[in-house]
Amino acid sequence: MRKPSLRTYRVVALFLLACLLFNYPVLALFNVGATAVGVPVLYVYIFLAWAFTIVAAAVVIEGGN
Amino acid sequence: MLQGWVIVTASFAYIGLLFCVAWFADRRAAAGRSVISNAWVYSLSLAVYATAWTFYGSVGRAATDGVGFLPIYLGPTLVMLLGWFMLRKMVRIARLNRTTSLADFVASRYGKSALVGGLVTVIAVIGILPYISLQLKAVSTSFQLLLGYPEIAMPAKAASLVVMQDTAFYVALFMALFAIAFGTRQLDAAERHEGMVAAIAFESIVKLVAFVAVGVYVAYFMYDGLGDIFEHAVSRPDLEVLMAPLGGAAGSYANWVWLTVLSMAAIVFLPRQFQMAVIENTDERHLRRAAWAFPLYMLAINVFVLPIAFGGLLHFPQGGVDADTFVLTLPMSQKAEGLALLVFIGGLSAATGMVIVETVALSTMICNDLVMPVLLRVRAFRLTEQRDLSSLLLDIRRASIVALLMGGYFYYLLAGEAYALVSIGLISFAAAAQFAPAVIGGLYWRGGTRLGALAGLVAGFSVWTYTLLLPAFAKSGWLAVELLERGPWGIELLRPTQLFGLAGLDQITHAMIWSMIANVGAYVIGSVARRQSAVEHAQATLFVDVYQQTGEPGSAWSGATSAAALQTLVGRFLGPGRAVELFTAYAKQRGVHGVDELEGDRELVRFAELQLAGTIGAASARTMVATVAREEPLGLEEVMTIIDEASQVIAYSHRLEEKQRELEAATQELKAANERLKELDRLKDDFISTVTHELRTPLTSIRAFSEILHDNPDLDPAERRRFLGLVIKESERLTRLINQVLDLAKIESGLAEWRPSELDLREIVLEAVNATSAIFKSRGVGVETRLAASVPAVMADRDRLMQVLLNLLSNAAKFCTPGTGRVEVRLTSGAGTIRVEVEDNGVGISPEDQALIFEKFRQVGDTLTDKPPGTGLGLAICRRIVDHFGGRLWVRSELGRGSVFSFDLPAPAAARRVANA
Numbered sequence: 001m002r003k004p005s006l007r008t009y010r011v012v013a014l015f016l017l018a019c020l021l022f023n024y025p026v027l028a029l030f031n032v033g034a035t036a037v038g039v040p041v042l043y044v045y046i047f048l049a050w051a052f053t054i055v056a057a058a059v060v061i062e063g064g065n
Numbered sequence: 066m067l068q069g070w071v072i073v074t075a076s077f078a079y080i081g082l083l084f085c086v087a088w089f090a091d092r093r094a095a096a097g098r099s100v101i102s103n104a105w106v107y108s109l110s111l112a113v114y115a116t117a118w119t120f121y122g123s124v125g126r127a128a129t130d131g132v133g134f135l136p137i138y139l140g141p142t143l144v145m146l147l148g149w150f151m152l153r154k155m156v157r158i159a160r161l162n163r164t165t166s167l168a169d170f171v172a173s174r175y176g177k178s179a180l181v182g183g184l185v186t187v188i189a190v191i192g193i194l195p196y197i198s199l200q201l202k203a204v205s206t207s208f209q210l211l212l213g214y215p216e217i218a219m220p221a222k223a224a225s226l227v228v229m230q231d232t233a234f235y236v237a238l239f240m241a242l243f244a245i246a247f248g249t250r251q252l253d254a255a256e257r258h259e260g261m262v263a264a265i266a267f268e269s270i271v272k273l274v275a276f277v278a279v280g281v282y283v284a285y286f287m288y289d290g291l292g293d294i295f296e297h298a299v300s301r302p303d304l305e306v307l308m309a310p311l312g313g314a315a316g317s318y319a320n321w322v323w324l325t326v327l328s329m330a331a332i333v334f335l336p337r338q339f340q341m342a343v344i345e346n347t348d349e350r351h352l353r354r355a356a357w358a359f360p361l362y363m364l365a366i367n368v369f370v371l372p373i374a375f376g377g378l379l380h381f382p383q384g385g386v387d388a389d390t391f392v393l394t395l396p397m398s399q400k401a402e403g404l405a406l407l408v409f410i411g412g413l414s415a416a417t418g419m420v421i422v423e424t425v426a427l428s429t430m431i432c433n434d435l436v437m438p439v440l441l442r443v444r445a446f447r448l449t450e451q452r453d454l455s456s457l458l459l460d461i462r463r464a465s466i467v468a469l470l471m472g473g474y475f476y477y478l479l480a481g482e483a484y485a486l487v488s489i490g491l492i493s494f495a496a497a498a499q500f501a502p503a504v505i506g507g508l509y510w511r512g513g514t515r516l517g518a519l520a521g522l523v524a525g526f527s528v529w530t531y532t533l534l535l536p537a538f539a540k541s542g543w544l545a546v547e548l549l550e551r552g553p554w555g556i557e558l559l560r561p562t563q564l565f566g567l568a569g570l571d572q573i574t575h576a577m578i579w580s581m582i583a584n585v586g587a588y589v590i591g592s593v594a595r596r597q598s599a600v601e602h603a604q605a606t607l608f609v610d611v612y613q614q615t616g617e618p619g620s621a622w623s624g625a626t627s628a629a630a631l632q633t634l635v636g637r638f639l640g641p642g643r644a645v646e647l648f649t650a651y652a653k654q655r656g657v658h659g660v661d662e663l664e665g666d667r668e669l670v671r672f673a674e675l676q677l678a679g680t681i682g683a684a685s686a687r688t689m690v691a692t693v694a695r696e697e698p699l700g701l702e703e704v705m706t707i708i709d710e711a712s713q714v715i716a717y718s719h720r721l722e723e724k725q726r727e728l729e730a731a732t733q734e735l736k737a738a739n740e741r742l743k744e745l746d747r748l749k750d751d752f753i754s755t756v757t758h759e760l761r762t763p764l765t766s767i768r769a770f771s772e773i774l775h776d777n778p779d780l781d782p783a784e785r786r787r788f789l790g791l792v793i794k795e796s797e798r799l800t801r802l803i804n805q806v807l808d809l810a811k812i813e814s815g816l817a818e819w820r821p822s823e824l825d826l827r828e829i830v831l832e833a834v835n836a837t838s839a840i841f842k843s844r845g846v847g848v849e850t851r852l853a854a855s856v857p858a859v860m861a862d863r864d865r866l867m868q869v870l871l872n873l874l875s876n877a878a879k880f881c882t883p884g885t886g887r888v889e890v891r892l893t894s895g896a897g898t899i900r901v902e903v904e905d906n907g908v909g910i911s912p913e914d915q916a917l918i919f920e921k922f923r924q925v926g927d928t929l930t931d932k933p934p935g936t937g938l939g940l941a942i943c944r945r946i947v948d949h950f951g952g953r954l955w956v957r958s959e960l961g962r963g964s965v966f967s968f969d970l971p972a973p974a975a976a977r978r979v980a981n982a
Binding site: 008011012014015018019022023024027028031033035037038039040042043046047050051053054055057058061062 | 131132135136139142143145146147149150290291292293295296299305308310311318321322325353354356357360361364368371
């Protein structure tokens with residue numbers, strides 16, 4: 001059994017964070033009628049959180065150790 | 066300009082382009098310069114996930130429940146994060162075992178069981194068929210819509226058309242030809258389709274470009290940016306609920322979570338995704354790029370879904386236009402003909418991509434895991450005697466593809482209108498999710514067995530059929546709707562959409578909860594019910610511990626066959642020519658000249674089995690090899706014994722390792738103890754030789770003077786007197802030295818007598834200063850005392866303490882320069898301790914000497930040239946005395962600046978209590 005690398009822990013942590021971001025109750029916080037720059041905040045939030053997850057994944061998984 | 070012939074020509078031109086891409090990729094692959102061996106291409110090929118359902122259906126779903134379509138794409142994002150662990154393991158296993166499909170993978174894991182493979186194939190075909198029909202429906206609907214241009218009229222119901230005039234039928238036919246051309250051109254031992262993958266990656270770009278183009282057009286040309294669309298939408302009361310759609314009537318959080326879970330399973334276990342992600346993977350490292358690039362693709366293709374949905378709802382306020390068609394109808398309504406055509410091509414690419422990969426994957430499964438096992442087992446076909454079966458294999462696959470597309474078409478004809486696009490897709494997702502327990506369990510749990518896998522698949526699939534497929538049939542009018550409303554035989558508890566009274570969930574969530582409980586439960590119970598067979602155990606270990614393995618997996622074949630027989634066998638499935646090539650290459654690798662020289666040993670049998678597995682699947686390959694080679698007669702009991710022995714040996718070696726570590730630690734300790742003893746021994750020797758030396762010096766001088774006095778009786782009286790004085794002085798020194806050595810020895814051996822009593826340190830310090838005042842005066846050194854007015858009494862031996870003080874004071878006097886020397890004695894009391902300090906402004910002690918001076922016979926200065934007065938034992942004794950009373954003696958000093966010798970003594974508990982009170 002090899003010891004998991006630091007990268008492994010980071011990826012798992014990111015996975016857990018993403019699970020939290022796209023779940024109740026965090027979603028419920030943004031599920032309000034208000035708009036940000038004219039767009040409903042729920043939509044803005046989901047796409048921003050999604051983009052953040054992707055960028056973080058790129059940095060963690062493809063970045064140097 | 067959008068006449069029928071324009072659309073058809075554009076479609077064919079597009080498909081021709083695809084052929085060119087595929088042909089180019091195949092040619093490059095043949096030249097050894099693969100275009101698909103690239104992380105970007107791999108990521109794009111995974112985007113076959115985005116089908117016509119994504120292209121048209123997402124907007125439809127967004128129009129009814131806002132963000133409800135997003136979990137379908139967020140789930141894969143989550144899975145791809147973990148892809149580096151889970152998918153990589155699957156890729157590694159698939160490569161080692163030459164896995165050809167999902168069914169083959171599962172069958173191989175559970176003891177190369179043809180039954181498991183067959184069951185997976187059946188579930189996959191039944192589950193995916195509606196999904197294929199969905200693609201046909203999307204293409205035919207979009208074609209007819211475009212054909213009606215400039216009118217925007219919803220196409221007629223499919224059932225009212227005659228088959229021969231139905232576009233969807235021809236679409237299905239063309240797609241079948243297309244899939245056959247891409248997927249079954251040749252048999253390959255690795256079952257890879259370079260051309261197909263390249264074409265799919267290309268299609269992924271086309272559909273993304275088309276969809277984003279519509280999005281930009283709607284958002285920035287029809288409306289004034291995203292904000293403008295939503296501003297209009299807010300003013301519509303019926304659309305307000307879509308601004309914050311979660312938790313309300315449009316979708317509960319439970320549905321959201323289950324949809325995410327469902328799509329997490331789908332991205333791995335849909336046959337086409339497994340084909341692309343695992344089978345067609347050329348390099349494990351591509352998964353790193355795909356982990357973020359594929360989610361990025363999905364983000365990009367979803368950004369404009371909501372703007373298009375709202376744009377459509379605003380643009381067609383009176384309804385009548387299906388939201389599933391907004392992507393196409395919005396450009397049509399603006400007379401944007403070129404864009405409409407691009408959208409049609411985009412939808413076509415989404416649909417063809419899915420259909421090609423799905424049917425190729427399914428046809429491989431049908432051929433290898435359903436048809437071949439039956440054909441090979443039924444003797445009447447005499448298949449085992451045929452010389453070349455490779456064309457038969459290809460024909461079976463081609464026939465399967467045609468059958469699948471015709472099946473999809475007729476499903477569409479009969480049931481396709483009952484649901485919106487999204488519902489059909491989700492039913493297929495739920496079927497694919499049934500593979501999750503058997504595959505994930507098989508990857509990480511060695512105990513998962515064939516029986517468990519069979520039980521889990523049957524249970525999960527049955528619940529899926531009951532809770533999703535039956536209601537779908539009922540809604541299509543094939544079954545009485547009463548079944549849904551009142552349950553079978555009027556038992557309400559068994560209603561398919563509210564099983565056991567579980568209500569308030571949408572249909573997919575409801576079905577997922579029950580099917581997963583049944584599936585996982587049956588898998589676990591089945592696995593623990595009975596022991597694994599030897600083959601199962603071997604395969605389980607092979608899968609779970611794949612990273613621990615080096616090279617090719619071992620084999621259970623005995624080497625009782627000939628190379629020629631094996632080559633003939635492989636030739637029957639791969640073609641004789643290809644077999645000769647493979648065996649010649651293998652012979653070269655083994656270092657022999659030709660196939661004739663190869664021995665039919667177990668490595669060769671294993672090699673042949675792998676080649677066959679890559680073509681006809683693990684289960685059939687095993688059956689075929691068994692016809693020419695004998696399987697090792699290894700009973701379950703024997704394997705278990707071997708394994709038990711092995712685990713005992715491992716446990717034993719663990720214990721040995723532990724023992725060894727303990728021994729090493731003990732050895733270390735012993736070594737250290739030995740070092741200490743040696744050091745002590747050396748110190749003792751040093752001590753004795755030093756003492757002897759120190760004793761001899763005064764003795765020698767006493768003897769010398771005595772001899773002078775003895776030999777010269779007529780010595781001058783004054784001289785005689787001086788010599789006698791010296792003899793007395795040396796004798797005194799000798800006595801002092803012997804006393805101190807004895808003293809030290811007593812203290813060290815613990816034999817010294819201590820007479821502790823309560824003492825006032827002030828009094829003792831003053832007495833000691835008085836006693837040494839003569840020395841100070843004679844050396845011209847001033848002495849001062851600065852004593853606290855009152856200090857707590859200490860428990861100590863008066864004489865010993867006096868000895869310490871006298872020693873420190875006389876040392877101070879000794880090392881001060883006569884005339885300018887000053888000595889200060891301080892007495893202070895702190896928390897629980899009393900401190901005495903003797904400070905002088907003498908020569909000082911260098912830092913390296915400060916630790917040494919407390920050792921026996923260590924005196925500062927060059928002992929050869931400049932012998933300081935004293936015996937070198939004083940401070941050693943002082944330290945031991947202070948230590949004995951629980952205190953501590955130390956020095957602070959700087960060369961040329963003087964030194965401070967200090968010692969602390971603990972104030973007794975009684976005194977401390979008083980001080981604290």
